[in-house]
Amino acid sequence: MLSEYMRSNPTVFHMPGHKLGRGIPDRFLENFAQLDMTEIPGTDNLHFPQGAIKEAQCLAAQAFGADQTFFLVNGSTCGVHAMIMATCKPGDKLIVARDCHKSVIHGLMLAGVEPVYIQPGFNPLFGISETVLPSQVAQTLIANPDAVGVLITRPNYYGICSEIREIAQITHLHGKMLLVDEAHGAHLKFSETLPVCAMEAGADLCVQSAHKTLPAFTQSAYLHVKSEKVDVEKLKRILGMLETSSPSYILMAYLDIARAIMEAEGKQRIEALLQSIEQFDQRIHLQTELTLLKEGHLENGALDRTRIVIKTSDAGINGYEAEKYLREQYHVQVEMSDRKNIVCIATVADTDKELLSLEKALLGMTKELRKTAEGTDNHITEMQMPIQKISLKDILYSKGNHMLLKDAVGKVSLEMITPYPPGIPLVCPGEVITEELVEYIYGIMSQGGNVTGLSEEREILVAE
C-alpha cells in the first residue's frame, strides 16, 4: 500500500513535515536502520538521561526558548496527557478551550479532571472555529477561582492563533498555569514573521508535534517547560509512566536533527516559503473563485500562513469533494478537508515546485468541475456546546448499549464523536446527543467527511 502511494508520485501537503524525506539532508538518511538502537552503555536512556539524550534535550530547550525540554516518542498525545496529569490531581478543575484535540479529553479522563469549557469564536465565512479571547479567559477564571489553570490549543488546525500573550498575562495574574497544545506550531519559534510561539509568550508548559511541521518523523514531539509553578520532578515521573520503556532512537535522533536543521536554516527557509505562498495566493486569486484564508478574514487572532486553507465552496465544490478530486485526478494529497475548505500543510521541505503542482491541480479542478457556489451548502452555523450529564471521570466506568445515531437524541454518549481530521470532538463522553448534533454529523458524512466514534452501521455507544 505504501509503495503504491509512492509510485503515484504524489505532491504531499500532509504530515509528516519532512515531506517524504525531502526536508532531511541525505547524509542523515543513510544507514537508517543502524540508528535503531537500545539502551546499552554509551547510548544514554530517555527516562534517566545523562549523556547524549540529555545534551540533545538541552540543545532543544535553548533552541525553543524553554527551561527544559523532553523528547516524546508517542506524539503530542502523550505530552498533552503528561501536562494535565503533572499539573492537576483527581477532582481538580481545568479551564479548557473547547476546540481541543481528543488527546485533551482523554488526558482529562485519565487524570480525573473536570473541564470548564470555553467556546472559541466562530468564523462564518470559512465555517471554522477561531480563537478564545483573553476576556473569555478572564471571565472564566473569575467564575472558577478553584481552577488549576488554563489549557488552550494554538495554533488550531487552520493555523489560527489566539492572543496568547494577553491570555498568559491574565492567567498568571490569577496565579494559575497556562498549558498550550502547540502541536501545530513547532516551527513558529523560527520566524519573526509568524505568530509568537507559546514559550516566548509566557506559557508554563507546551507540547509540539515535531512531525507535523518540522522535518521529523511521525510520533516525534517535544514537551517544553518554562515555569516555576510546574513540578518538573512529577512531570518526569508521569512521563516515565506514560511512555514506552523502549523509546525509538530513530525518533529521538531526528528530533535532534530537526532542531539542528531549523536552527541553521529555519528562518530563511520559512521566509522563502511564506513568499512562495504569497505569490501562490495572488495567482489563485487572479485565476479562480477560490479564497485562501488570510488574517483579514479573522475577527480575532493571528494567522500562521504556512497553513494553506483554501475555501473551495466558493467554486461550488465542498472540501471533501475537492480533496478527492485533487487526489484522484492530480495526485495532490492535502492534509484534510471540511465542508467548505481544504487544508494544506506546507513546511520548510516545500518549495515553489510543490505549490505550482497544487496551483495546476486547483485550476484544473475548478475548470473541469465547473460548478457554482449555489450548489454547495454554504451556510455552516456554529454548533452549540453539548450539555455534560455524566462527568468524564465517571463516564469512563459507565456501561453502554449500541444504538443508531439517528435514534440517540437525548441519550448520553459514551463515545467521542470526532470528524477526523481535525480530531476535535463534536460530542465528548458524558455529553447529551442533540437533534442539532445528529443532523450536523449526518451532514458531514453525507458530504463525504470521515467521522470516528460511530460503527460502520452508524451506531453509537450510549450510557445505559
Ligand SMILES: Cc1ncc(COP(=O)(O)O)c(C=O)c1O
Ligand atoms: C491540536 C492537536 N493536538 C494534539 C494532537 C496529537 O498529536 P500527535 O499526533 O503528535 O500525538 C493533534 C493531532 O492531530 C492535534 O491536532
